[in-house]
Amino acid sequence: MYALIDCNNFYVSCERIFNPTLSNQAVVVLSNNDGCVISRSEEAKQLGIPMGAPFFQYKSLFQKNNVKIFSSNYALYADISERVMNILNKYTPDIEVYSIDESFLKFNGYDDFFNIEKIAHQIKQEILKGVGVPTCVGLAPTKALAKIANRIAKKFPKQLNGIYSIDSEEKRIKALKWIAIEDVWGIGRRLAARLRFLNINNAYDFTQLSDQYIRKEFSVVELRLKKELLGESVLKLEDIKNKKNIATTRSFEHDENDFEFVKERVVTFASSCAEKLRKQNSNANLISVFIQTNPQKETLQYRRNVVLKLPFASNSSITLAKYAIKGLEQIYKEGFAYKRAGVIVSGITDANQKQLNLFSDEDSRHQELMKTIDGLNRKIGETKIKLGSQDLERTWKMRQEHLSKNYTTNINQLIEIDLNLA
DNA sequence: GGACCTTCGTCGCAACTT
DNA sequence: AGTAAAGTTGCGACGAAG
Numbered sequence: 120m121y122a123l124i125d126c127n128n129f130y131v132s133c134e135r136i137f138n139p140t141l142s143n144q145a146v147v148v149l150s151n152n153d154g155c156v157i158s159r160s161e162e163a164k165q166l167g168i169p170m171g172a173p174f175f176q177y178k179s180l181f182q183k184n185n186v187k188i189f190s191s192n193y194a195l196y197a198d199i200s201e202r203v204m205n206i207l208n209k210y211t212p213d214i215e216v217y218s219i220d221e222s223f224l225k226f227n228g229y230d231d232f233f234n235i236e237k238i239a240h241q242i243k244q245e246i247l248k249g250v251g252v253p254t255c256v257g258l259a260p261t262k263a264l265a266k267i268a269n270r271i272a273k274k275f276p277k278q279l280n281g282i283y284s285i286d287s288e289e290k291r292i293k294a295l296k297w298i299a300i301e302d303v304w305g306i307g308r309r310l311a312a313r314l315r316f317l318n319i320n321n322a323y324d325f326t327q328l329s330d331q332y333i334r335k336e337f338s339v340v341e342l343r344l345k346k347e348l349l350g351e352s353v354l355k356l357e358d359i360k361n362k363k364n365i366a367t368t369r370s371f372e373h374d375e376n377d378f379e380f381v382k383e384r385v386v387t388f389a390s391s392c393a394e395k396l397r398k399q400n401s402n403a404n405l406i407s408v409f410i411q412t413n414p415q416k417e418t419l420q421y422r423r424n425v426v427l428k429l430p431f432a433s434n435s436s437i438t439l440a441k442y443a444i445k446g447l448e449q450i451y452k453e454g455f456a457y458k459r460a461g462v463i464v465s466g467i468t469d470a471n472q473k474q475l476n477l478f479s480d481e482d483s484r485h486q487e488l489m490k491t492i493d494g495l496n497r498k499i500g501e502t503k504i505k506l507g508s509q510d511l512e513r514t515w516k517m518r519q520e521h522l523s524k525n526y527t528t529n530i531n532q533l534i535e536i537d538l539n540l541a
Numbered sequence: 542g543g544a545c546c547t548t549c550g551t552c553g554c555a556a557c558t559t
Numbered sequence: 560a561g562t563a564a565a566g567t568t569g570c571g572a573c574g575a576a577g
Binding site for chain 3: 149150151152153154155157171172173174175176178191338339340362363364365366367368369370373374413414415427447461463518
Protein backbone atom coordinates (compact mmCIF):
# COMPACT_ATOMS: atom_id res chain seq x y z
CA MET A 120 0.00 0.00 0.00
CA TYR A 121 1.23 3.46 -0.85
CA ALA A 122 1.03 6.69 1.09
CA LEU A 123 1.56 10.03 -0.57
CA ILE A 124 2.54 12.71 1.89
CA ASP A 125 2.41 16.20 0.51
CA CYS A 126 3.09 19.46 2.32
CA ASN A 127 0.31 22.01 2.05
CA ASN A 128 1.29 24.99 -0.12
CA PHE A 129 4.85 24.22 0.85
CA TYR A 130 6.74 27.48 0.18
CA VAL A 131 4.07 29.54 1.90
CA SER A 132 4.11 27.15 4.84
CA CYS A 133 7.90 27.56 5.07
CA GLU A 134 7.53 31.33 5.29
CA ARG A 135 4.83 30.95 7.92
CA ILE A 136 7.07 28.93 10.23
CA PHE A 137 9.15 32.00 10.98
CA ASN A 138 6.42 34.55 10.75
CA PRO A 139 3.33 33.35 12.61
CA THR A 140 1.42 36.54 11.81
CA LEU A 141 1.07 35.12 8.31
CA SER A 142 -1.30 32.36 9.36
CA ASN A 143 -4.87 32.93 8.17
CA GLN A 144 -3.56 35.57 5.77
CA ALA A 145 -3.38 35.49 1.99
CA VAL A 146 0.27 34.76 1.21
CA VAL A 147 2.04 34.08 -2.08
CA VAL A 148 5.59 33.12 -3.00
CA LEU A 149 7.02 34.29 -6.31
CA SER A 150 9.34 32.53 -8.76
CA ASN A 151 12.83 33.75 -9.64
CA ASN A 152 12.95 37.36 -10.75
CA ASP A 153 9.66 37.80 -8.90
CA GLY A 154 8.08 36.63 -12.14
CA CYS A 155 5.01 34.63 -11.20
CA VAL A 156 3.18 33.04 -8.31
CA ILE A 157 4.41 29.55 -7.48
CA SER A 158 2.88 28.98 -4.07
CA ARG A 159 -0.39 30.27 -2.62
CA SER A 160 -1.94 30.00 0.78
CA GLU A 161 -5.52 28.76 0.96
CA GLU A 162 -6.67 32.35 1.45
CA ALA A 163 -4.80 33.43 -1.68
CA LYS A 164 -6.43 30.65 -3.67
CA GLN A 165 -9.81 31.88 -2.42
CA LEU A 166 -9.03 35.27 -3.93
CA GLY A 167 -8.85 33.58 -7.32
CA ILE A 168 -5.09 33.82 -7.78
CA PRO A 169 -4.15 30.96 -10.09
CA MET A 170 -0.95 28.95 -10.01
CA GLY A 171 1.63 30.62 -12.22
CA ALA A 172 -0.10 33.99 -12.18
CA PRO A 173 2.23 36.69 -13.55
CA PHE A 174 3.03 39.00 -10.67
CA PHE A 175 2.68 42.24 -12.60
CA GLN A 176 -0.83 41.33 -13.73
CA TYR A 177 -2.01 40.67 -10.21
CA LYS A 178 -0.20 43.44 -8.41
CA SER A 179 -3.27 45.58 -7.83
CA LEU A 180 -5.32 42.61 -6.65
CA PHE A 181 -2.55 41.85 -4.17
CA GLN A 182 -2.52 45.41 -2.94
CA LYS A 183 -6.26 45.63 -2.63
CA ASN A 184 -6.45 42.43 -0.60
CA ASN A 185 -3.31 42.98 1.41
CA VAL A 186 -1.71 39.81 0.10
CA LYS A 187 1.67 39.12 1.70
CA ILE A 188 4.32 38.57 -0.94
CA PHE A 189 7.63 36.70 -0.80
CA SER A 190 10.43 36.18 -3.29
CA SER A 191 11.43 32.54 -3.35
CA ASN A 192 14.05 31.57 -0.82
CA TYR A 193 15.20 28.18 -2.05
CA ALA A 194 17.93 27.74 0.54
CA LEU A 195 15.28 27.94 3.24
CA TYR A 196 12.81 25.64 1.47
CA ALA A 197 15.46 23.00 0.78
CA ASP A 198 16.43 23.00 4.42
CA ILE A 199 12.85 22.63 5.64
CA SER A 200 12.25 19.91 3.07
CA GLU A 201 15.20 17.95 4.39
CA ARG A 202 13.78 18.13 7.89
CA VAL A 203 10.43 16.80 6.72
CA MET A 204 12.04 13.95 4.78
CA ASN A 205 14.17 13.03 7.79
CA ILE A 206 11.04 12.50 9.83
CA LEU A 207 9.49 10.34 7.10
CA ASN A 208 12.64 8.24 7.02
CA LYS A 209 12.06 7.22 10.59
CA TYR A 210 8.82 5.48 9.68
CA THR A 211 9.97 3.32 6.78
CA PRO A 212 13.00 2.78 4.58
CA ASP A 213 10.67 2.34 1.60
CA ILE A 214 10.44 5.95 0.60
CA GLU A 215 10.67 7.86 -2.64
CA VAL A 216 11.27 11.58 -2.36
CA TYR A 217 9.20 12.64 -5.33
CA SER A 218 9.72 16.37 -5.12
CA ILE A 219 10.76 19.05 -2.67
CA ASP A 220 7.42 18.81 -0.86
CA GLU A 221 6.10 15.30 -1.36
CA SER A 222 7.11 11.70 -0.83
CA PHE A 223 5.69 8.28 -1.51
CA LEU A 224 5.95 5.77 1.31
CA LYS A 225 5.30 2.08 0.90
CA PHE A 226 3.88 0.02 3.68
CA ASN A 227 4.64 -3.61 3.05
CA GLY A 228 3.16 -6.71 4.51
CA TYR A 229 -0.02 -5.34 5.92
CA ASP A 230 -3.04 -3.94 4.21
CA ASP A 231 -4.70 -2.88 7.37
CA PHE A 232 -5.84 0.60 6.44
CA PHE A 233 -7.09 1.29 9.91
CA ASN A 234 -3.64 0.91 11.42
CA ILE A 235 -1.90 2.72 8.63
CA GLU A 236 -4.26 5.64 8.99
CA LYS A 237 -3.17 5.83 12.59
CA ILE A 238 0.48 5.88 11.53
CA ALA A 239 -0.30 8.53 8.93
CA HIS A 240 -1.87 10.61 11.64
CA GLN A 241 1.23 10.25 13.76
CA ILE A 242 3.48 11.29 10.88
CA LYS A 243 1.35 14.34 10.23
CA GLN A 244 1.51 15.33 13.87
CA GLU A 245 5.24 14.87 14.10
CA ILE A 246 5.92 17.00 11.03
CA LEU A 247 3.58 19.70 12.25
CA LYS A 248 5.11 19.81 15.72
CA GLY A 249 8.71 19.16 14.75
CA VAL A 250 8.99 21.27 11.66
CA GLY A 251 5.87 23.38 11.63
CA VAL A 252 4.53 22.41 8.23
CA PRO A 253 0.99 21.07 7.67
CA THR A 254 0.66 18.05 5.41
CA CYS A 255 -1.95 15.83 3.78
CA VAL A 256 -1.78 12.08 3.34
CA GLY A 257 -3.39 9.93 0.67
CA LEU A 258 -3.49 6.15 1.11
CA ALA A 259 -4.24 3.67 -1.66
CA PRO A 260 -3.07 0.44 -3.27
CA THR A 261 -1.30 2.24 -6.14
CA LYS A 262 0.69 5.43 -6.53
CA ALA A 263 -1.75 7.00 -8.98
CA LEU A 264 -4.65 6.31 -6.60
CA ALA A 265 -2.63 7.62 -3.64
CA LYS A 266 -2.23 10.86 -5.60
CA ILE A 267 -6.01 11.12 -5.95
CA ALA A 268 -6.58 10.20 -2.29
CA ASN A 269 -4.16 12.96 -1.31
CA ARG A 270 -6.06 15.42 -3.43
CA ILE A 271 -9.31 14.48 -1.74
CA ALA A 272 -7.67 14.88 1.67
CA LYS A 273 -6.54 18.37 0.67
CA LYS A 274 -9.92 19.33 -0.73
CA PHE A 275 -11.97 18.45 2.35
CA PRO A 276 -9.76 19.39 5.30
CA LYS A 277 -12.58 19.81 7.82
CA GLN A 278 -14.24 16.43 7.26
CA LEU A 279 -11.07 14.39 6.73
CA ASN A 280 -8.39 15.96 8.91
CA GLY A 281 -5.92 15.71 6.07
CA ILE A 282 -6.00 11.95 5.60
CA TYR A 283 -7.94 9.92 3.06
CA SER A 284 -7.80 6.23 2.14
CA ILE A 285 -9.02 4.63 -1.02
CA ASP A 286 -9.50 1.27 0.63
CA SER A 287 -12.54 -0.22 -1.07
CA GLU A 288 -13.97 -0.65 -4.54
CA GLU A 289 -16.78 1.77 -3.74
CA LYS A 290 -14.37 4.47 -2.66
CA ARG A 291 -12.15 3.87 -5.66
CA ILE A 292 -15.03 4.27 -8.11
CA LYS A 293 -16.32 7.29 -6.25
CA ALA A 294 -12.89 8.92 -6.28
CA LEU A 295 -12.37 8.25 -9.98
CA LYS A 296 -15.72 9.78 -10.83
CA TRP A 297 -14.96 12.74 -8.60
CA ILE A 298 -11.65 13.76 -10.14
CA ALA A 299 -11.64 15.77 -13.36
CA ILE A 300 -9.56 14.25 -16.13
CA GLU A 301 -7.11 17.16 -16.27
CA ASP A 302 -6.35 16.73 -12.57
CA VAL A 303 -5.23 13.14 -12.93
CA TRP A 304 -1.51 12.56 -12.42
CA GLY A 305 0.12 12.28 -15.83
CA ILE A 306 -2.69 13.95 -17.78
CA GLY A 307 -1.44 17.35 -18.87
CA ARG A 308 -3.05 20.12 -20.87
CA ARG A 309 -2.74 18.49 -24.27
CA LEU A 310 -4.00 15.08 -23.28
CA ALA A 311 -6.82 16.57 -21.24
CA ALA A 312 -8.05 18.54 -24.23
CA ARG A 313 -8.02 15.46 -26.43
CA LEU A 314 -9.80 13.38 -23.82
CA ARG A 315 -12.41 16.03 -23.15
CA PHE A 316 -13.08 16.13 -26.87
CA LEU A 317 -13.75 12.38 -26.69
CA ASN A 318 -16.17 13.09 -23.82
CA ILE A 319 -13.81 11.53 -21.30
CA ASN A 320 -14.39 13.91 -18.41
CA ASN A 321 -13.10 12.11 -15.35
CA ALA A 322 -10.75 9.32 -14.35
CA TYR A 323 -13.57 6.80 -14.30
CA ASP A 324 -14.46 7.48 -17.95
CA PHE A 325 -10.78 7.02 -18.77
CA THR A 326 -10.66 3.57 -17.17
CA GLN A 327 -13.59 2.46 -19.34
CA LEU A 328 -11.48 2.78 -22.51
CA SER A 329 -10.04 -0.50 -23.77
CA ASP A 330 -6.35 -1.28 -23.41
CA GLN A 331 -5.97 -1.60 -27.16
CA TYR A 332 -7.58 1.76 -27.81
CA ILE A 333 -5.41 3.54 -25.24
CA ARG A 334 -2.25 1.90 -26.54
CA LYS A 335 -3.13 2.76 -30.12
CA GLU A 336 -4.36 6.32 -29.66
CA PHE A 337 -2.10 7.33 -26.77
CA SER A 338 0.95 5.54 -25.40
CA VAL A 339 2.28 3.05 -22.89
CA VAL A 340 2.27 5.81 -20.29
CA GLU A 341 -1.49 6.15 -20.43
CA LEU A 342 -1.94 2.39 -20.43
CA ARG A 343 0.09 2.13 -17.25
CA LEU A 344 -2.01 4.90 -15.78
CA LYS A 345 -5.22 3.02 -16.56
CA LYS A 346 -3.93 -0.05 -14.71
CA GLU A 347 -2.91 2.07 -11.73
CA LEU A 348 -6.35 3.66 -11.61
CA LEU A 349 -7.94 0.21 -11.69
CA GLY A 350 -5.94 -0.68 -8.59
CA GLU A 351 -3.19 -2.73 -10.23
CA SER A 352 0.14 -1.43 -9.00
CA VAL A 353 2.56 -1.04 -11.90
CA LEU A 354 4.48 2.04 -10.76
CA LYS A 355 6.97 1.10 -8.06
CA LEU A 356 9.00 3.24 -5.72
CA GLU A 357 12.03 4.65 -7.45
CA ASP A 358 15.38 4.84 -5.72
CA ILE A 359 17.33 7.99 -5.42
CA LYS A 360 19.47 8.01 -8.50
CA ASN A 361 21.99 10.44 -9.78
CA LYS A 362 20.48 12.95 -12.15
CA LYS A 363 20.67 12.21 -15.86
CA ASN A 364 20.55 15.87 -16.82
CA ILE A 365 21.55 18.87 -14.82
CA ALA A 366 20.36 22.30 -15.81
CA THR A 367 20.93 25.86 -14.74
CA THR A 368 18.74 28.29 -16.64
CA ARG A 369 17.49 31.77 -15.84
CA SER A 370 15.49 34.61 -17.21
CA PHE A 371 17.26 37.96 -17.24
CA GLU A 372 15.85 40.92 -15.45
CA HIS A 373 15.85 42.88 -18.72
CA ASP A 374 16.16 41.99 -22.36
CA GLU A 375 19.83 41.96 -23.27
CA ASN A 376 21.56 42.54 -26.57
CA ASP A 377 25.11 42.57 -25.25
CA PHE A 378 27.16 39.49 -26.03
CA GLU A 379 29.43 40.02 -23.05
CA PHE A 380 26.46 40.03 -20.71
CA VAL A 381 25.05 36.81 -22.08
CA LYS A 382 28.51 35.26 -22.05
CA GLU A 383 28.96 36.05 -18.38
CA ARG A 384 25.61 34.44 -17.60
CA VAL A 385 26.43 31.33 -19.58
CA VAL A 386 29.79 30.95 -17.82
CA THR A 387 28.02 31.24 -14.48
CA PHE A 388 25.41 28.66 -15.50
CA ALA A 389 28.08 26.25 -16.73
CA SER A 390 30.01 26.66 -13.52
CA SER A 391 26.85 26.04 -11.49
CA CYS A 392 26.18 22.85 -13.49
CA ALA A 393 29.76 21.75 -12.81
CA GLU A 394 29.22 22.36 -9.12
CA LYS A 395 26.07 20.23 -9.15
CA LEU A 396 27.94 17.50 -11.02
CA ARG A 397 30.69 17.48 -8.41
CA LYS A 398 28.11 17.29 -5.66
CA GLN A 399 26.76 14.01 -7.03
CA ASN A 400 30.25 12.83 -8.01
CA SER A 401 29.49 12.74 -11.72
CA ASN A 402 31.03 13.88 -14.97
CA ALA A 403 29.24 15.12 -18.05
CA ASN A 404 30.06 14.21 -21.63
CA LEU A 405 27.67 16.61 -23.34
CA ILE A 406 26.97 20.24 -22.74
CA SER A 407 24.11 22.13 -24.30
CA VAL A 408 23.65 25.89 -24.34
CA PHE A 409 20.49 27.73 -25.28
CA ILE A 410 19.49 31.36 -25.65
CA GLN A 411 16.12 32.84 -26.46
CA THR A 412 14.37 36.14 -26.90
CA ASN A 413 11.32 37.04 -24.87
CA PRO A 414 8.47 34.89 -26.23
CA GLN A 415 5.91 37.13 -24.50
CA LYS A 416 6.89 40.08 -26.60
CA GLU A 417 5.91 40.62 -30.17
CA THR A 418 9.44 41.47 -31.24
CA LEU A 419 11.30 39.29 -33.71
CA GLN A 420 11.89 35.94 -32.04
CA TYR A 421 15.05 33.91 -32.01
CA ARG A 422 15.84 30.77 -30.06
CA ARG A 423 18.54 28.25 -30.56
CA ASN A 424 20.36 25.61 -28.71
CA VAL A 425 23.51 23.71 -29.44
CA VAL A 426 24.92 20.48 -28.06
CA LEU A 427 28.67 20.04 -27.82
CA LYS A 428 30.39 16.77 -27.14
CA LEU A 429 33.20 17.23 -24.65
CA PRO A 430 36.50 15.61 -25.64
CA PHE A 431 36.54 13.94 -22.22
CA ALA A 432 34.09 13.52 -19.36
CA SER A 433 34.44 16.45 -16.99
CA ASN A 434 33.00 18.24 -13.99
CA SER A 435 35.48 21.07 -13.99
CA SER A 436 33.94 24.55 -13.98
CA ILE A 437 36.79 25.73 -16.16
CA THR A 438 36.30 23.07 -18.82
CA LEU A 439 32.52 23.36 -18.89
CA ALA A 440 32.70 27.15 -19.02
CA LYS A 441 35.12 26.95 -21.93
CA TYR A 442 32.84 24.71 -23.98
CA ALA A 443 29.76 26.67 -22.97
CA ILE A 444 31.35 29.78 -24.46
CA LYS A 445 32.23 27.84 -27.57
CA GLY A 446 28.60 26.77 -27.89
CA LEU A 447 27.30 30.26 -27.24
CA GLU A 448 29.53 31.67 -29.97
CA GLN A 449 27.98 29.20 -32.40
CA ILE A 450 24.41 30.22 -31.74
CA TYR A 451 24.64 33.88 -30.70
CA LYS A 452 23.29 36.29 -33.26
CA GLU A 453 23.68 40.05 -33.01
CA GLY A 454 20.59 42.18 -33.21
CA PHE A 455 18.32 40.29 -30.87
CA ALA A 456 17.28 41.13 -27.35
CA TYR A 457 17.75 38.01 -25.28
CA LYS A 458 15.62 37.23 -22.27
CA ARG A 459 16.68 33.79 -21.19
CA ALA A 460 19.66 31.49 -21.38
CA GLY A 461 20.69 28.20 -19.91
CA VAL A 462 23.22 25.43 -19.74
CA ILE A 463 22.27 21.76 -19.53
CA VAL A 464 24.79 19.00 -19.06
CA SER A 465 24.04 15.38 -19.93
CA GLY A 466 25.67 12.14 -20.89
CA ILE A 467 26.41 11.80 -17.22
CA THR A 468 28.89 9.21 -15.98
CA ASP A 469 30.44 8.27 -12.66
CA ALA A 470 33.39 10.49 -11.82
CA ASN A 471 35.28 7.55 -10.33
CA GLN A 472 35.25 5.58 -13.54
CA LYS A 473 36.62 8.18 -15.83
CA GLN A 474 37.65 6.78 -19.17
CA LEU A 475 41.12 7.65 -20.25
CA ASN A 476 41.14 9.46 -23.51
CA LEU A 477 44.03 8.66 -25.77
CA PHE A 478 44.27 12.05 -27.39
CA SER A 479 43.11 14.68 -24.97
CA ASP A 480 42.56 14.91 -21.28
CA GLU A 481 41.95 17.50 -18.66
CA ASP A 482 44.74 19.22 -16.82
CA SER A 483 44.86 17.13 -13.66
CA ARG A 484 45.25 20.25 -11.58
CA HIS A 485 41.58 21.12 -12.26
CA GLN A 486 40.44 18.46 -9.79
CA GLU A 487 42.40 19.85 -6.89
CA LEU A 488 41.40 23.40 -7.75
CA MET A 489 37.70 22.49 -7.86
CA LYS A 490 37.98 20.70 -4.54
CA THR A 491 39.48 23.81 -3.02
CA ILE A 492 36.86 26.09 -4.54
CA ASP A 493 34.00 23.85 -3.35
CA GLY A 494 35.54 23.72 0.10
CA LEU A 495 35.85 27.48 0.35
CA ASN A 496 32.37 28.12 -0.98
CA ARG A 497 30.97 25.59 1.45
CA LYS A 498 32.70 27.35 4.30
CA ILE A 499 31.33 30.72 3.28
CA GLY A 500 27.90 29.21 2.74
CA GLU A 501 27.37 30.54 -0.75
CA THR A 502 29.17 30.66 -4.07
CA LYS A 503 31.69 33.43 -3.61
CA ILE A 504 34.71 31.94 -5.38
CA LYS A 505 34.07 32.36 -9.09
CA LEU A 506 35.78 32.16 -12.43
CA GLY A 507 37.50 35.25 -13.78
CA SER A 508 34.89 35.73 -16.47
CA GLN A 509 32.01 35.78 -14.01
CA ASP A 510 30.48 38.93 -12.66
CA LEU A 511 31.35 39.14 -9.00
CA GLU A 512 28.50 41.50 -8.24
CA ARG A 513 26.02 39.39 -10.06
CA THR A 514 24.05 38.15 -7.03
CA TRP A 515 22.61 41.63 -6.80
CA LYS A 516 20.94 41.49 -10.10
CA MET A 517 18.09 39.07 -9.67
CA ARG A 518 14.94 40.84 -8.75
CA GLN A 519 14.07 39.68 -5.24
CA GLU A 520 12.21 42.48 -3.66
CA HIS A 521 10.38 40.40 -1.13
CA LEU A 522 13.02 38.04 0.16
CA SER A 523 12.69 36.52 3.60
CA LYS A 524 15.70 35.75 5.71
CA ASN A 525 17.70 32.52 5.72
CA TYR A 526 16.49 31.69 9.19
CA THR A 527 17.87 28.20 9.30
CA THR A 528 20.87 28.23 6.98
CA ASN A 529 22.71 31.44 7.73
CA ILE A 530 24.04 32.06 11.20
CA ASN A 531 23.69 35.81 10.78
CA GLN A 532 20.01 35.58 10.08
CA LEU A 533 18.78 33.41 12.89
CA ILE A 534 15.40 34.34 14.17
CA GLU A 535 15.47 36.65 17.18
CA ILE A 536 13.16 36.19 20.09
CA ASP A 537 12.15 39.15 22.17
CA LEU A 538 12.38 37.97 25.74
CA ASN A 539 10.56 41.01 27.02
CA LEU A 540 7.34 39.97 25.35
CA ALA A 541 5.83 38.70 28.58
C1' DG B 542 28.10 -6.53 -55.70
C1' DG B 543 23.79 -4.66 -54.77
C1' DA B 544 19.19 -4.52 -52.75
C1' DC B 545 16.79 -5.17 -48.84
C1' DC B 546 15.70 -5.71 -43.95
C1' DT B 547 16.52 -5.37 -38.91
C1' DT B 548 18.55 -3.58 -34.94
C1' DC B 549 20.62 -0.25 -32.21
C1' DG B 550 22.38 4.21 -30.64
C1' DT B 551 21.83 9.10 -30.90
C1' DC B 552 19.38 13.32 -31.27
C1' DG B 553 15.70 16.64 -31.18
C1' DC B 554 11.43 17.41 -29.61
C1' DA B 555 7.03 17.10 -27.21
C1' DA B 556 4.66 16.31 -23.19
C1' DC B 557 4.46 15.75 -18.58
C1' DT B 558 5.53 16.73 -13.48
C1' DT B 559 6.44 19.82 -9.21
C1' DA C 560 9.49 46.89 -16.89
C1' DG C 561 7.37 42.79 -16.19
C1' DT C 562 4.92 35.76 -17.67
C1' DA C 563 9.86 30.27 -13.49
C1' DA C 564 13.14 26.45 -13.11
C1' DA C 565 14.43 21.84 -13.32
C1' DG C 566 13.86 17.44 -14.31
C1' DT C 567 12.11 12.66 -16.65
C1' DT C 568 10.35 9.89 -20.28
C1' DG C 569 8.72 8.43 -24.75
C1' DC C 570 8.87 8.55 -29.56
C1' DG C 571 10.00 9.34 -34.33
C1' DA C 572 13.68 10.25 -37.56
C1' DC C 573 17.96 9.05 -39.10
C1' DG C 574 22.18 6.76 -39.97
C1' DA C 575 25.53 3.02 -39.09
C1' DA C 576 26.30 -1.71 -38.79
C1' DG C 577 25.28 -6.31 -39.66
